[in-house]
Amino acid sequence: MPESPVTLAQASALIRHRRSIKPQDLDPAREVDAELITELIENATWAPNHGLTEPWKFHVFQGEARHALIASMQQTYREVTPAAEFREDKLEKIGTNPLLAPVVIACVMERRGGAKIPEVEEIEAMACALQNLMLSATAAGLGSYWSSPPLLDGATFRSFLNVNAEDRCVGLIYLGWPRAGLNWPRSVRQPVASKIIWRTTADA
Ligand SMILES: Cc1cc2nc3c(=O)[nH]c(=O)nc-3n(C[C@H](O)[C@H](O)[C@H](O)COP(=O)(O)O)c2cc1C
Incomplete structure (x- = not known):
C-alpha cells in the first residue's frame, strides 16, 4: 500500500483546527486568487460520491457579482419569510x-444518477465535498463558513442560480482571509467515548 502523504497527526490537527469563520471575521479587502479557489473546488470534487455521479456545481461570486447575489437573496427573503418572522436586521445582514x-x-447539488441514487446520497456527497473544500481552505490559511438560510430553497433564488426542479442549493460557503488580529474561534465536541458503542461479543 502506498504511504499516506500526511501523517494521522497532521490530518487530525487540520480537522480540529478548522472552524466556522463568519464573514465579519474576514478581510473584505484581500482577494483570493482564482487559482487557489479552483484548487479548493478541485479538492471538493475528490469527495466520495455514489456511482461517480459528481452531483455538484459551484457558483463562485466575487466582486460586483456579489451585489446581484445580495439582490436575489434579499428579494427571496422577503418572499419566503412569514410576516410574523420577518426581521429587518436579518434583511440587512443578508445585504452586508x-x-x-x-x-x-x-x-448546488445536481442529480445525475436518476432514481438509482437516492437524493439523500447526493446530498451526503455534497456534504463530503464541502468538508473537503473547508478543510482545504483551512490548510491554505483561509477562513470558511457554511451558511444555509431557508431562502436557498425559495423560487426566486433557485431561478437566479438556474437550479433545476430535482436539484438543490445546499449552502453558501463564505471564504476569505481572516482579518488581522482575529482570535481563532474555539469550539467544543462531546467526549468521543460518549459517541462510540463498542460491539465485540458474539451476542452483540
Ligand atoms: C449543513 C450545515 C449547515 C450550516 N448552516 C449554518 C447556518 O446557516 N448558519 C450558521 O451560523 N452556521 C451554519 N453551519 C455551521 C455550524 O453552525 C458550525 O459548523 C457549528 O457551529 C460548529 O462550529 P465549527 O464549524 O467552528 O466547528 C452549518 C453547518 C453545516 C454542516
Missing part, C-alpha cells in the same frame, strides 16, 4: 455578509 467575504460560493 456577502460584501464582508471576498468570495461566496453557492454550492
Whole structure:
C-alpha cells in the first residue's frame, strides 16, 4: 500500500483546527486568487460520491457579482419569510455578509444518477465535498463558513442560480482571509467515548 502523504497527526490537527469563520471575521479587502479557489473546488470534487455521479456545481461570486447575489437573496427573503418572522436586521445582514467575504460560493447539488441514487446520497456527497473544500481552505490559511438560510430553497433564488426542479442549493460557503488580529474561534465536541458503542461479543 502506498504511504499516506500526511501523517494521522497532521490530518487530525487540520480537522480540529478548522472552524466556522463568519464573514465579519474576514478581510473584505484581500482577494483570493482564482487559482487557489479552483484548487479548493478541485479538492471538493475528490469527495466520495455514489456511482461517480459528481452531483455538484459551484457558483463562485466575487466582486460586483456579489451585489446581484445580495439582490436575489434579499428579494427571496422577503418572499419566503412569514410576516410574523420577518426581521429587518436579518434583511440587512443578508445585504452586508456577502460584501464582508471576498468570495461566496453557492454550492448546488445536481442529480445525475436518476432514481438509482437516492437524493439523500447526493446530498451526503455534497456534504463530503464541502468538508473537503473547508478543510482545504483551512490548510491554505483561509477562513470558511457554511451558511444555509431557508431562502436557498425559495423560487426566486433557485431561478437566479438556474437550479433545476430535482436539484438543490445546499449552502453558501463564505471564504476569505481572516482579518488581522482575529482570535481563532474555539469550539467544543462531546467526549468521543460518549459517541462510540463498542460491539465485540458474539451476542452483540
Ligand atoms: C449543513 C450545515 C449547515 C450550516 N448552516 C449554518 C447556518 O446557516 N448558519 C450558521 O451560523 N452556521 C451554519 N453551519 C455551521 C455550524 O453552525 C458550525 O459548523 C457549528 O457551529 C460548529 O462550529 P465549527 O464549524 O467552528 O466547528 C452549518 C453547518 C453545516 C454542516
